[in-house]
Amino acid sequence: MADRLNRNAKPTLTTRSLHPENKEAPFPFIGNDSVPTSLFYKRNHFDYPSLTYLNYWLPIGGFVTTPKVFSMQDLKNLPSKTLKVVLECAGNKRSYFRPKVFGEQWEKGAINQGFWTGVPLKTLLHSVGIQKEVTEVIIEGYDKGKKTGSNTLHSFKRSLPLEKALDPDTLIAYEYNEQPIPFEHGFPLRLIVPNWYAMASVKWIKQITLHIGTFKGPFQTEDYVYYPHVDNDQDSFPVTIHNVNSSIQQPLDKQILTKGSHTITGIAWTGLGSISKVEISIDHGTTWSQTAIQRSVTDRYAWTSWTYEWVVEEKGEYTIMAKATDTNGRTQPLTPFGTEKGTDIMLLIK
Amino acid sequence: MADRLNRNAKPTLTTRSLHPENKEAPFPFIGNDSVPTSLFYKRNHFDYPSLTYLNYWLPIGGFVTTPKVFSMQDLKNLPSKTLKVVLECAGNKRSYFRPKVFGEQWEKGAINQGFWTGVPLKTLLHSVGIQKEVTEVIIEGYDKGKKTGSNTLHSFKRSLPLEKALDPDTLIAYEYNEQPIPFEHGFPLRLIVPNWYAMASVKWIKQITLHIGTFKGPFQTEDYVYYPHVDNDQDSFPVTIHNVNSSIQQPLDKQILTKGSHTITGIAWTGLGSISKVEISIDHGTTWSQTAIQRSVTDRYAWTSWTYEWVVEEKGEYTIMAKATDTNGRTQPLTPFGTEKGTDIMLLIK
Numbered sequence: 001m002a003d004r005l006n007r008n009a010k011p012t013l014t015t016r017s018l019h020p021e022n023k024e025a026p027f028p029f030i031g032n033d034s035v036p037t038s039l040f041y042k043r044n045h046f047d048y049p050s051l052t053y054l055n056y057w058l059p060i061g062g063f064v065t066t067p068k069v070f071s072m073q074d075l076k077n078l079p080s081k082t083l084k085v086v087l088e089c090a091g092n093k094r095s096y097f098r099p100k101v102f103g104e105q106w107e108k109g110a111i112n113q114g115f116w117t118g119v120p121l122k123t124l125l126h127s128v129g130i131q132k133e134v135t136e137v138i139i140e141g142y143d144k145g146k147k148t149g150s151n152t153l154h155s156f157k158r159s160l161p162l163e164k165a166l167d168p169d170t171l172i173a174y175e176y177n178e179q180p181i182p183f184e185h186g187f188p189l190r191l192i193v194p195n196w197y198a199m200a201s202v203k204w205i206k207q208i209t210l211h212i213g214t215f216k217g218p219f220q221t222e223d224y225v226y227y228p229h230v231d232n233d234q235d236s237f238p239v240t241i242h243n244v245n246s247s248i249q250q251p252l253d254k255q256i257l258t259k260g261s262h263t264i265t266g267i268a269w270t271g272l273g274s275i276s277k278v279e280i281s282i283d284h285g286t287t288w289s290q291t292a293i294q295r296s297v298t299d300r301y302a303w304t305s306w307t308y309e310w311v312v313e314e315k316g317e318y319t320i321m322a323k324a325t326d327t328n329g330r331t332q333p334l335t336p337f338g339t340e341k342g343t344d345i346m347l348l349i350k
Numbered sequence: 351m352a353d354r355l356n357r358n359a360k361p362t363l364t365t366r367s368l369h370p371e372n373k374e375a376p377f378p379f380i381g382n383d384s385v386p387t388s389l390f391y392k393r394n395h396f397d398y399p400s401l402t403y404l405n406y407w408l409p410i411g412g413f414v415t416t417p418k419v420f421s422m423q424d425l426k427n428l429p430s431k432t433l434k435v436v437l438e439c440a441g442n443k444r445s446y447f448r449p450k451v452f453g454e455q456w457e458k459g460a461i462n463q464g465f466w467t468g469v470p471l472k473t474l475l476h477s478v479g480i481q482k483e484v485t486e487v488i489i490e491g492y493d494k495g496k497k498t499g500s501n502t503l504h505s506f507k508r509s510l511p512l513e514k515a516l517d518p519d520t521l522i523a524y525e526y527n528e529q530p531i532p533f534e535h536g537f538p539l540r541l542i543v544p545n546w547y548a549m550a551s552v553k554w555i556k557q558i559t560l561h562i563g564t565f566k567g568p569f570q571t572e573d574y575v576y577y578p579h580v581d582n583d584q585d586s587f588p589v590t591i592h593n594v595n596s597s598i599q600q601p602l603d604k605q606i607l608t609k610g611s612h613t614i615t616g617i618a619w620t621g622l623g624s625i626s627k628v629e630i631s632i633d634h635g636t637t638w639s640q641t642a643i644q645r646s647v648t649d650r651y652a653w654t655s656w657t658y659e660w661v662v663e664e665k666g667e668y669t670i671m672a673k674a675t676d677t678n679g680r681t682q683p684l685t686p687f688g689t690e691k692g693t694d695i696m697l698l699i700k
Contacts, residue, residue, distance in 0.1 A: 009398075012363050014362070015361045018359045018360075026364070102697075148608060149608050252367060256499075
C-alpha cells in the first residue's frame with residue numbers, strides 16, 4: 001500500500017435529477033474565481049441533444065437583409081471578446097423558499113462564474129442586416145422534448161429584445177475558460193447574456209431568427225415568469241436580470257467550531273450596476289457590520305468576493321446572516337418568497 | 351461532433367465536507383440492490399490515514415492466550431463468509447431534524463448496501479484464545495486526528511461487547527462486492543457489524559485488543575450517544591442497532607407530475623428482526639395503505655424494497671408519507687427528534 005492511496009478529497013456535483021441531468025455545484029467548495037468545468041452546475045430542460053453532424057453551421061435568418069450560415073471558422077475569424085460572467089439558474093436557492101416551491105430543489109450551488117470567449121451577437125446581426133420592423137431575436141437550441149403536462153414537442157428557444165441582442169457584451173460564445181465549451185454546457189456555441197439569469201444563455205445554438213412582434217414560446221410565457229399574486233396572472237413579468245444577492249461560502253451551515261477567530265467568506269452579485277456593500281449580522285438582523293469586499297473594476301459581470309473576520313468568545317449557537325446592496329440601491333431581501341431566511345448559516349461554538 | 355457526446359447522465363456523490371471527506375449518496379438514484387463503489391457514501395472522522403507500508407499485518411493482543419499477527423494470506427486461508435449488509439451513518443437524515451442538529455447535514459443518502467466478504471471475528475478470537483475475564487473487544491483504525499475543541503490526538507477506535515464480537519456474522523472483511531475493499535471504505539480490512547450503525551464498522555483496522563472492563567473512548571462516550579434529556583446526561587445510552595426506518599426513493603421530493611398512475615418506491619430497514627410492513631399515507635397520516643414489500647429471506651441484514659402503485663385523478667399538491675414496522679413491533683416514528691416529518695415527499699400534480 002503506497003502513499004498514492006492518501007489522495008485528496010475532491011468536491012463533486014450534487015445530483016438533483018438524471019433525466020434531464022440537473023446537478024448542483026458544491027457551493028462552499030467552488031472557490032471565488034473562475035469555476036473549473038468539473039464544478040460547473042448542470043441545468044437542463046430536456047435530455048441532451050443527439051448531435052450527429054460532423055460540421056457545424058449557424059444559420060441566421062428571419063427578417064434579415066441577407067440570410068447567412070456561419071461556419072465555426074467564420075466565427076473564429078471575427079473579432080472576439082472574453083468576459084468573466086456569472087451564470088445563475090433562476091431557481092437557485094429554491095429549496096430555501098417558504099412556502100415551498102415545486103421544481104428542482106436547488107440549494108446555493110446553481111451558480112457559476114467563468115471566462116466566456118466569443119463573437120458579439122451584434123456583429124452577426126449587422127452582418128445579415130436587420131429589417132427595420134424587427135423587435136426581437138429568437139435563439140433556438142438543439143435540445144428538445146415534452147414539457148410536463150404536455151404532449152407537444154418543444155425545442156428550447158427564447159427571444160431577446162433587439163436592444164439586448166445588440167448589447168456589445170451579448171456573445172455567441174465558443175470557449176469557456178479558454179477551452180471549447182464542454183458538451184454539457186452548450187458545445188459548440190452558446191449564447192451568453194451577461195447580467196441575466198442563465199435560462200437566457202441558450203445552449204447548443206441551432207439557429208437565430210430575427211422576429212417582428214412578441215415571441216410567445218413557453219420558456220418565456222409559462223416558465224421563467226414572476227407571478228406576484230398567488231391566485232391570478234395579473235402583474236406577471238418575465239424573469240430577466242439577476243436580483244441583488246449574496247451567499248455565505250464558509251463556514252458550512254451547522255458546522256461545529258471552537259472559540260476564537262473565524263473568517264466568514266462569501267460572494268455577492270447583481271444584474272444592475274455593481275455590489276456596493278455586503279453586511280453581516282450575528283444578532284438576527286438587529287445590527288449589521290460591513291464586510292471587506294473585493295470588487296473587480298474590470299470584470300463588470302463577475303461576482304464580488306467578501307470576507308469578514310469574526311471573533312467569538314462565548315460558546316453557544318449563532319446564526320450568521322449576510323445581505324448585499326448594489327449601486328442601484330437594491331438590497332437583498334432577507335425573506336426570499338416567504339418567512340424563512342434561507343441563506344443564513346447556523347454555527348455551534350464549543 | 352459524434353454520437354459519443356450524447357452521453358448518459360451519471361449520478362454522483364454530494365459533498366458535505368472535504369477535510370475530512372464526507373459525501374452523501376444520491377439516494378433516489380442508488381437503486382435497490384447492492385450499491386456500486388462510486389455511489390457508496392463516504393463518512394470520515396479525520397483525513398484519510400497515510401498508509402505507507404507495503405505488507406499488511408493484523409495484530410490481535412490484549413487479554414489473549416497467544417497474541418498473534420495475521421497476514422492477509424493467513425486471513426484469506428480461513429473459511430470466509432459473504433453477507434449483504436446495510437451500512438447507515440448514525441447521522442443519516444440529520445438535516446431533516448427539527449429542532450436542527452449540528453454536524454454534517456446528511457439528507458437520505460448516508461446509507462449503503464453491498465456484499466462484504468471476510469472472516470468471522472469469532473474465528474480469530476478463538477485462534478488467539480480469550481482470557482476468561484474479557485468483556486469487550488477494541489477495534490482500532492489507522493485514521494486519527496484532533497476532535498473539535500480538543501488538542502489531543504485520537505485514533506478512531508471503538509469496543510464491541512464480547513457477545514457481539516463473537517456473533518458469527520461480525521466480520522473482518524477484505525472484499526466489497528467481490529473486489530478488494532476500496533481505500534476510502536477501509537482497505538485492506540474493515541470490521542463489519544451487521545445491524546449496527548456504521549460507526550461500529552471500523553475502517554483501516556490497525557489492531558484488535560481484548561479488553562477487561564468498559565472502554566471509554568470518545569467515539570462511544572462523547573459521540574454516538576443518545577441523550578434523551580436536553581439539559582443533562584441522565585438516561586443516556588450508546589447508539590448501537592439500527593432503528594426501524596424507511597425512505598422514499600421515487601418520485602423526487604417537490605417533483606411535478608401529471609395525473610394518472612405513478613409507482614412510489616423506497617426501501618425499509620431495521621436492526622431488530624426484519625421489516626414486516628411498510629405503509630403509505632397521502633392524507634397526512636389519517637389513513638394508511640400497505641405497500642408491496644420484497645423481503646429477502648436469505649439476506650437478513652439487507653434492506654427491504656417496497657413499491658406502491660398510486661393512481662391520482664385530481665390536480666393539486668400532495669404529501670406522501672411512509673412508515674415501516676419490524677417483526678419486533680417497532681414502528682418508525684413520524685417525527686424524528688422534532689415536529690417536522692422529515693422524510694415525506696411533496697408532489698405537485700398538474
